[in-house]
Amino acid sequence: GQLTVLMISHKLREVSAFADTVSVLRHGRYSGGGKVADLSHEDMAAMMVGTRRPSAPTQRAQVVRPADATPVLALEQVRARDRSGLKSIQIDALNVYAGEIVGIAGVSGNGQTELMEILAGQRPYRTGTLRVNGVPYRARRAQARANGVRYLPEEPLRNACAPQMTVAENMAFRNFDVDAQGQLQAFVQRPAMQRQAAHFVQSFNIKTSSLDSPIAALSGGNVQRAVLARELSGQVRLLLIANPCFGLDFAAVAEIRARIMAARNDGTAVLLLSEDLDEILELADRVLVMSEGRISYETPIAAADVAVIGRHMAGHA
Template identity: 35%
Template sequence: MTETLLGARKVRKEFPGVLANDDISISLQPGRILALLGENGAGKSTLVNILFGMYRPDEGHVIIKDEIVDLRGPDEAISRGIGMVHQHFQLVPPMRVVENIVLGAEPTRRGLVDLDEARTRVIALSERYGLEVDPDALVEDLPVGMQQRVEILKALYRDADVLILDEPTGVLTPQEADHLLGVLRELTETGLGIVFITHKLREVLAIADDIVVLRNGQVVGETRPSDTDESDLAEMMVGRNVMLQVEKSVSRPGDPVLEVKELEVKDDRGQIALDSLSFEVRAGEILGVAGVEGNGQRELVEAITGLRAPSVGVMKIEGEELTGESPRQITKKGVAHIPEDREKHGVVAIYSLAENTILNRYHRKPFSIRGILRRDVIRSHAQDVVDEFDVRTPSISVPASSLSGGNKQKLIVGREFSDDIKLLIAAQPTRGIDIGAIEFIHRRILEQRDKGAAVLLVSAELDEILGLSDRIAVLYDGKIMDVVDAQEANREQIGLLMAGITD
């Protein structure tokens, strides 16, 4: 009888300047689900990469089926029965499901891929585990939840006894997430072990058998769902007492600031991403846009901020036409934008913090005069932003790439909030950052609302939407399914709308 299906014993891994894993031991037993909980940078990814053979530990061992192993790469981990489902799927979109599943381990006949045999095996596999898929569908046509199923089948096809899932519910609606948790539970009944990485406390309590909490590269807690609760876990993750829910006063909305009428926007492939969308955001209120990612949120934000031209429709800010204006003119009208992808749009990684704080204002007085940058003004402005927005950094001269995600985000928020804002577009403002920074940014967004700004909050985190919004618009397939008052909204109702169901 196997005791430890997959484990780490006193694993230590150091990167230049960072001790990513310090004396970590975990053990996954057959038929159990082990949740690895921790903030970004706690060492979860490093640990998982060690377990999957991507990194070698500096000290300590990986254990597979009670045996100490020295993994030379992911290939060896796979051949020893470890399967991994990455947060970003590793699928080939224009290929069929069956081809994706067998890719790299294809059954062959006389040197050629035997697709019939592959199909038979895939069907048998999906029946055995109750994971129904259409083997001949193209992956690119499948919804995200289905693609994830293909990833899981891919691992099972390679005879995995252990599945490692990295933030698997991030891309799912609440209902899809619940469904996935059910599927995982069933999988364990065949003796499979699962390592489940997440930062969502509710899921951990719902699914895990064992919980390991990491912080700063160390195991800071081991517990079971029956012995703990959300605030307990959060405290372990962060190392101090945290407010999971920001306190907010009742909003006193004023006149409409942003008016959007009959907006139609096409995506990169020329497909209609937003279909005659109309809504308004008033001064002093937060309109939350809920929805599974990829339902038009990105196009909406890009249209309002001038990064993407709408094909039809009108956008106005305080009655002034916004449609067709350049990003710079829109910024000038008092629109601030926290971009969804902080690495791609938010910062220039090799620029110093000082340079990053002037990205959208370098051309204005007092930051430059007649085309010459004023370095002393820029530095003192940067220092103000860093101080006021609590960006933890040794100096404003270090490159932005040296900051953690949370601190980068605080830098961006600081930059965007240094002017008077009429309209704030906050897209996934707290994605992938630590709880402390989330709390901070939420408070700052509410502050802007209370100062009279109109806020459009786009988030895939339903908790964030429910916690901050005054009204909630649910976006599905480029349309607003409904706009509900946040006070009366509940998780189930919003979840159904996110799936496109309106009784």
């Protein structure tokens, strides 16, 4: 008898080897397709990632890096297991310098989540070195505070908040136990916590009915603004971000990206992991591609070719 097979894959080699026709989805919408025999890998990659040319945002400041600059973040020969325990995350070399955004592009499930977990101290690595500001880094709270390391993970309500605690309490997670001079204090100073939250709400245009509302009551965009306000407070030397604008409306997307660029312009080193290639092309100074748990490609944004990036994302270098 006859059998119809529907295969879902992001590997162009698999599509070419097994499929008769192909349909490509981009951002949840049909973006093209046809008979596989009539399409090259370049054609399919263009449908998958788009043909948009990278263009630097007008607010990007020129940053001159000294030739002998030490990277703020440096990974070397890092090896760890992925979530399944069957595959390996292998980062041979990854450096991020002050005043730049390094964007890591890739199809979901190629090790980006595990890399963020390694950087946040949530996933042990078996071998290799992870350094921040030139010294070994294990992502302990005291280390993060001393080195100015901040995080904006994906799904911030789940991964960066205590949903049933108040807006003000969530905004104080970075400094609830220290005074204005950074000295440890025995008691939580709620008046100071409320004043800080009110300042963040005004500065970051956060919409909330009350500072005492559970942060889970806020919209996705306002949760993201609240977490970003908290993480950008104080001296920030390294900002680690994953999919910061997923599911947000256009206004929130524009504001979040502007805040990230402003941090970069102020000298912060930014590592941006995103499944949205347009976002990386808009923000990054350098683009890296992560595939099968490895960094498979790197290019400065000025030389970025969407077709080449797409082929590496699809595992077809």
